Every structure is written in C-alpha cells, then in structure tokens.
Amino acid sequence: MASPAAASPARRLASIFSSTKPRARPPKPAPEPTQAPKAPAGQSGSKPDERRESRDLNKILKVIFRERDPDKLVSRFIAESTASERFRDKHRVYEVAVFRLVSFGRHDAIAAIIDSQKPFIEASNVGFAARLIRLCGRASMPSHAAAIFHDLPPKHKSHMTFNALLAAYVDASDFDALATAFQHILASHPTIVPTVYSYNILISALCQKPDLSAALDVITLMEKRGLTPDIISFKTLLNGFYNNDRFDDAEKVWDMIKERNVVPDAKIYYNAKLRGLVSQGRVEDAVALIERMQKEGPKPDSVSYNELIRGYCKEGRLNEAKKVYDDLIKNECTPNSGTFHTLVPHFLEAGELDRALSCCHEIFSRKCRVQCSLLQGVVTALIADQGWRRLGGSFILEGRTTILENV
Template sequence: MATPAAAAASSRARRLSCIFYSSSSRAQPTTPKPALTPKAPAGEEAKPNSDRKRRKPLSKILKNLFRERDPDKLVSEFVAASTASARFRDRHRVYEVVVSRLASFGRRDAVTAIIDAQKPFLEASTEGFAARLVRLYGRASMPSHAAATFRDLPPQHKSIMTFNALLAAYVDAREFDALATAFQEIPASHPTVVPSVYSYNILISALCQKPDLSAAIDVIALMEKCGLTPDKVSFNTLLNGFINNGRFNDAEKVWDMMKEWDLEPDAKSYNAKLRGLVAEGRIEDAAAVIERMEKDGPKPDSVSYNELIRGYCKEGRLDEAKKVYDDLVKNECAPNKGTFHTLVPLLVEAGELDRAINCCHETFSRKCRVDCSVLQGVVTALVVASRVEEATRIIELGRKNYYPRKGLMMPHIGEDNNVEVETDWKDSMLYEEGSEEEKESGNA
C-alpha cells in the first residue's frame, strides 16, 4: 500500500505532466566516465598534525591557484589542497572560479577530476558541500554529470537542498526539458524530496525560457494545489519572463495576480515594469514611476535608476541621464557596473571628458569593477585630447585595482593621428578572478 507521501508525489508528477505536455523529448542523463583522475595525496587528511610546518599557508595556496593558468597544474594543485585541508573545502568561491576557468579552457575532463576528488569526503560532509558539487557541474555546462552526482549521493544528502542544486545546474546549462523531467521523476521516486517554493521558482525561471510562457503561469496554480503559496520571487520571475519576451500586456496581468495574492510589489517588481516601459520607449512614464517610488515606496534601487539612465541614453538625452545619476547618488544608492557601462561611453562620445574622468575615479573609490573597455575608452579619448597626464593617472589607478596591463594601456598615436590600442581581451576578462584572489587571500 502506497504511503501518503508517495501518493502525493505521484499526484504531483501527474499534474506536472499536464504542464509539460508540449515539451520535446526529455534528455536522459548518462553516467559520466572521467578521462582524468589525478590521485589525491594519501595520509594527509588522516594525519592533520604531520608536516604542519612545511605546509603552505592557506592564503598562499589560494593566491597560487588564482594565478595558475596551466589546466593540468591547476588540477594537480587544487586536488592536493582540497584533499589535505578541510578549511580549503569550506572555500566556496575558489571552487567556482577554478571550475569556470577549466570550463573556459574546454577541459571538462579536468572539471570531472577535481569534483571526483571531493567525493570521498561526501559521507562525512555537510549537505551544503554535496549541493555545491552538484551545482558546480552546472557551472561547467555538464548537466548529465550533475544528475549522476545527485544519483550517487549518500542517502542522507538526497534532500531538497541537493535537489534544488540539480535544478539550478540544469538552468545553468539551459537544459530546460531535462529539468522538467527531473522535477517530475525525482520527487516521485524519492518521496522525502518534496519541492519547496524555491524549487518551483527555479521551475518558473526555466519555463520562462521557453517560447510558450503559459506553462510558467500554470506553475502558480500547481503550487496552490500542492499547498504552497507563491512569493514575490515567483511573480517577479514571471514579470521578467514576459517583459524579456516583449509581452508587456501579459506582464500587466501578472502584476494584477500579485494583488490577488495580497503581495506588495517590491523594487524588483518595479524594475521589471521600468524595463518594459523603457523598451517601449515610454521614458516619461518610466520617470513617473521612479518619482512615485521615491515618494510612496518601495524605495528605488540602483537598478531602478539604471533603467531610466539607459532609457535617456538610448534617446541621446544625456542631460537627463546625468540628472538621474545625480539623483541616484543623492538617494544613497550606489552606482554599479551597469550604471557606468551605460553612462561613461555616452559621456566620452559627447566630449564630456571631465565627467567621464569623475566616473572612472568613482569606480575605483567604490571598488566597482567595470570592463577594461570602459576605462580604455576614456583613456584613449584623453590622449586624443592631449590630456596625457590624466590618462596616465587612470592607468595607474587601474594597476592598483588589479586591471591587467594588456587590457588597460596607453594608446599609440600614428602619423595619421589615428589611435591604436593593442589589447589582449582574453587577459582583460581575467581581472575579476584576480580580484577574487585578493578577497580569498584576505579571508584566509
């Protein structure tokens, strides 16, 4: 006789089948066969006091890993450090950076190697450590490996946390049909894994990537049938899904649904509305929304102002964009990467170099990391304007803030007064990892 939990899981699976009736054939995960499995150092974990004096400080190990560019050495050093130190295994960010780097090199075998080296610690590890390993495969766009890792987890780790990590891995890899299958099959075969509101929000996010968004709306009704109450994240995800697909009228219906559920829209809800208004060219309406938020709430955040800045810049209304920037700072919001990426190039184009310089200095003082191309655009314009000293100062500050030499440099002026900048954009993309090096080392 089926248990109540099993019966509920079976019923939930049937209802999900109705939502996904139009899905294409499901992707079936296969058990991965790692091509690279470096041997972990033996005995160090069992003898925590042995050779302690000869071990490198954790901060130095982290720094070396962040700087290592050879994939094979990276794997070897990572495996040695992770198998020798429980403190290292608590460092979430270093796992993400290393896996992302190996994936960018196309070394999936290396990704498998370092994750496989962590599996001997699963039995005695926390649930969070198990979820991290599953999710890392998603970061590397290896969803079948994520599924196999979940399937092989110790029984105590087959939980809602690791289930959600698998769903997120499918989203990272954009395997939305496989996610739908997992959502139906895993809770049905593991009655203790009962999807939470967070699980359903991941499902809504996945369905918003499909052409037919009606299935995403249907999840709200499914949650209600399962005794769950959708939250603001559920509706904000729907709002962004419809607006990103240009379905502004449907987004307004979602807005009305929030009211039916007695949910007050937050800043993220309004940000979705603002993005829709800007996309439709309704800049004055977007400005009115910001004004209403400033007066009645919720308080606009940096993203709110960024949307309006983007709208004004799109129409070439630089004076209005600058005023919104000033309002952003006045209202104690921090300008972020999106702010400077939108505004600085337009300032350079308009010849407002003093304001562009101020923005560059603002990025440094706020530790806001923008792409090298944004700073390089200002530097190049200053050199053309014979303001070499100011250009040099920006480059010096860039060096102090770990921007790469090949991504930010003094341009060369040819005989025809054309400016050329030699850049290594692959190198310029790595500076964010360098900043993480400093963060991790400082926390060690």
C-alpha cells in the first residue's frame, strides 16, 4: 500500500492529467425527426448524406491517427486519400502521417504517400501542391521536394510553390542547394516573381555560411527589384551576425534598420543581441544588457528572459536560471514553449522532479503548446523514480493525454 507521502504527489500528477481536456470530438448530429420533411421538388435530401459522409470521414481519420503500424498506416492512407477529395483537404492528417513515419525512419513509406498524391495535383489548387512540397522538406527529403516542383503543371509553378520549395530546403538544412535553386529556378521560370518572403528565406540560408556578406547583399537586391525589406529581413541578419560573433557588423545592420524606419520595437534588436551573447557564452554580458533594458528600456519580454535562462542552463547554473524564471513571472511576462523546453530537461537531468512537475502544471494551466516528448520525459522520469514506481498504475490509468502513450 502506498505511503501517504507518496500518495500526495501522485494525486497532484493525476489532477494535472485529469484536468486536461480530452481531444475534441465531432459533435453528435441531432437526432433525425421521425418523419423527415419532404424536400422541395427538384432538390434531393443532401444534408443527411453529408452528415453521414462527415461521420464516416471522422471515423477514418481517427483510425489513421491511432495507427502505429507504419505499413498499415501507409496502405490505409493511400486508399482513403485516393477515394475521397474531402480526405485530401485534411492538412492535419498528412502532417501526422508524415511525422509518424519520420519517427519510424521510413522515408520509403513517406515517398509512397507523397507519390500517391501526384495524380491529384493537376485538378487541385496550388495550395495542395505547396503542401506536398513542404511535407517533403519536413521529412528531410529535399530532392523529392525539388522533383515535385519541377514536375508541376505550369499553372502551379508560382511564387507559392517556389516559396514552399525554398522552405523545404530550410527544413532539411540544405542551404547550399537552396541558394542554387533560388538562382536557377528564377532564371528558367521568368513568370515566377519572388516575394519578400522568398528573399527572407534566402537571407536565412546565406546566414548559415561563413561569409555573411552575401546575405547582406540580398537587401540591396530586394530594393533594386522594387521590394521593401521587412522586419524579418533585418532580424534574420542581426541574428546571423550576432551568432557569428560579428557584433560590429550587427551594429551596421541596426543603423540600416533605423535609416529605413523599419523596426517599431527596439526589443527585436536587444533580443537578437542577447541571443548572440548567449551563443558566444557571454552570459555576464547578457545579464548586464538585461539590467540596462530594465533601467533604460525597452523592458525585457519573455524572449529576453528565455535567452538568459538558456545561457544559465548551458553553463549548468540552474539556480540562476530558476531566479530568472521567477523574475519573468514577477515582471508580468508570460512563459512560453521556449521557456519550458529549456527548463524542463535540465530539471529532469538535475533530478528536480517536483520542479519539472510544477512546469507541467504551468503548461496545462496556461494552455501552452509544447512537444509531447517534453511531457513524456517527465512521466518517464517519475515512473522510473523509486518513490513513484509503486503508484505508477494509479496515475497511468487516470491519464487522458497523449504523453502517456507507449509508457
């Protein structure tokens, strides 16, 4: 029988999990009247059919979401997507299927799913083609994304699919191929007109190279083509220079920002500098910058505090990181997914299970979106701990969240 001391934390954990709302279920259709009114002449009773089709589709989606056998997942997915246009409109099921197959290391299965959708591209809108390209990038299959783009019908070769291909290269961290594709595709497809978003992706890729001058040249190129760089353009440059310890060049970028009156909030500049200082291991300089912001403005926000928390955690100074978290709350900032993704793993590593559990409570109470793996790590650590092992069954049965799957 569990001791009272052990039962208390178990009840706390159970209360957190049991307070989590179950996954949303489609509302039950209202019961049909005993005698349905007759449809007017020339109209068929389509609404009951639509409701029935919707119920059937929801059942199919649930089956696919719960499928853990990769081969069955692929065969069911292909069969249903081939049979139903409404199925092909469900973005989420595509993402779940691909991400799950990535976790199994089944790139062959992902290719099978993507290739099975090619016959529907011609009759679909450009968004469907862009979605397939992005999924390839998220599965680290940039060559597959490029093949889809090059095989697209002319009507679908637009800035939307072009941007999707660039983003796919970024997702796969293939920055050299991105820079090459940017140049060659625009040269061979003059009807594709890049947008500010296109150039921002290019800047992000060039900031991964040792020589950042090419990234800075993109600003000039954009302006020559009649486009106005936005805050994302300059923010990406600032992060690139700061992360490469080129603080003097970052100051020049900041001068460009002020000349163009682009930045409405100086926090973007300070947070980029904080990120650079932390990346270079200059935590004390980051602390000084936070103190300067507190005295002179702009006031630090959640991003500012998250960078300092990350710096302390990198150096193993967990007590200081906890104090910064307390300051974040005290100064009426809101902890976000970045806060918890930094702190929780370090709490687990240090064996501070109560603090990790407290973070879980904050995540749920604030309805903060985090990766399931983060919460799963807390559950696994609690079960592995001797004080919780005896009580494992009681709170596993009470759990109603995806973090308890496969425990």
